[in-house]
Amino acid sequence: xxxxxxxxxxxxxxxxxxxxxxxxxxxxxxxxxxxxxxxxxxxxxxxxxxxxxxxxxxxxxxxxxxxxxxxxxxxxxxxxxxxxxxxxxxxxxxxxxxxxxxxxxxxxxxxxxxxxxxxxxxxxxxxxxxxxxxxxxxxxxxxxxxxxxxxxxxxxxxxxxxxxxxxxxxxxxxxxxxxxxxxxxxxxxxxxxxxxxxxxxxxxxxxxxxxxxxxxxxxxxxxxxxxxxxxxxxxxxxxxxxxxxxxxxxxxxxxxxxxxxxxxx
Ligand SMILES: Nc1ncnc2c1ncn2[C@@H]1O[C@H](COP(=O)(O)OP(=O)(O)O)[C@@H](O)[C@H]1O
Ligand SMILES: Cc1ncc(COP(=O)(O)OP(=O)(O)O)c(N)n1
Numbered sequence: 001x002x003x004x005x006x007x008x009x010x011x012x013x014x015x016x017x018x019x020x021x022x023x024x025x026x027x028x029x030x031x032x033x034x035x036x037x038x039x040x041x042x043x044x045x046x047x048x049x050x051x052x053x054x055x056x057x058x059x060x061x062x063x064x065x066x067x068x069x070x071x072x073x074x075x076x077x078x079x080x081x082x083x084x085x086x087x088x089x090x091x092x093x094x095x096x097x098x099x100x101x102x103x104x105x106x107x108x109x110x111x112x113x114x115x116x117x118x119x120x121x122x123x124x125x126x127x128x129x130x131x132x133x134x135x136x137x138x139x140x141x142x143x144x145x146x147x148x149x150x151x152x153x154x155x156x157x158x159x160x161x162x163x164x165x166x167x168x169x170x171x172x173x174x175x176x177x178x179x180x181x182x183x184x185x186x187x188x189x190x191x192x193x194x195x196x197x198x199x200x201x202x203x204x205x206x207x208x209x210x211x212x213x214x215x216x217x218x219x220x221x222x223x224x225x226x227x228x229x230x231x232x233x234x235x236x237x238x239x240x241x242x243x244x245x246x247x248x249x250x251x252x253x254x255x256x257x258x259x260x261x262x263x264x265x
């Protein structure tokens with residue numbers, strides 16, 4: 001039987017733990033066929049990002065059109081988008097090939113603090129992509145860059161969700177992985193009417209590389225299979241929890257979260 005398809009519009013991680021590599025293995029783990037529009041090639045390993053080269057915007061557009069016109073897209077997500085020009089091209093192209101559920105992970109920097117976006121690009125994500133998004137999935141650093149809100153507790157997490165929804169997405173997931181001093185990891189999902197706290201144990205590990213990408217692609221895979229946003233996010237949270245619990249060291253720095261548990265569930 002032909003599987004459902006999910007498209008990732010994102011950068012390559014030479015270390016294999018984040019970016020399109022994380023997305024494709026997560027799609028595979030969900031039984032979904034992964035399609036790719038590559039936006040940038042990063043040079044990175046467990047110690048950080050040494051640099052990146054972006055793909056020309058017209059080539060990003062051509063990749064999306066090629067797979068959408070021939071294979072069909074059941075859901076899509078964005079990760080690293082690199083430049084405002086690529087972001088504008090993605091927005092325009094999705095208008096032409098959509099509609100389908102669309103998840104925006106507003107990747108601004110790696111966890112080691114290296115920029116993955118050129119300077120003017122975050123504003124383009126906010127104005128061009130958020131209004132088109134079914135769901136946006138910022139981490140706490142991205143929340144601060146986008147809204148100025150510092151999330152330190154449940155009340156400020158809710159304030160941040162409300163501020164982010166003003167930019168026009170249908171749903172927002174404010175991820176709580178970087179919240180300080182909590183024994184649980186609580187992500188807050190909202191459409192402005194419902195506020196749903198997704199709580200799970202915080203595992204003690206240094207190895208969380210690729211966590212945001214893995215969560216967003218797990219959600220996208222479930223949306224591609226027809227799940228509602230709350231069901232897709234709840235399933236994604238369970239999936240990433242197990243990936244963090246089984247994360248492994250690789251290299252001298254931060255190791256990747258692990259989807260290998262799906263081979264022995
Ligand atoms: N130590 C941890 N234990 C369990 N879950 C975690 C841990 N760190 C992050 N998560 C979960 O992983 C997902 C990614 O979160 P986060 O780290 O906030 O985003 P990002 O990887 O984009 O910085 C969220 O669902 C978060 O709750
Ligand atoms: C090519 C590429 N895309 C995205 C990221 C960031 O991934 P993320 O899941 O947020 O993981 P960390 O950077 O927090 O480990 C990346 N590093 N490279």
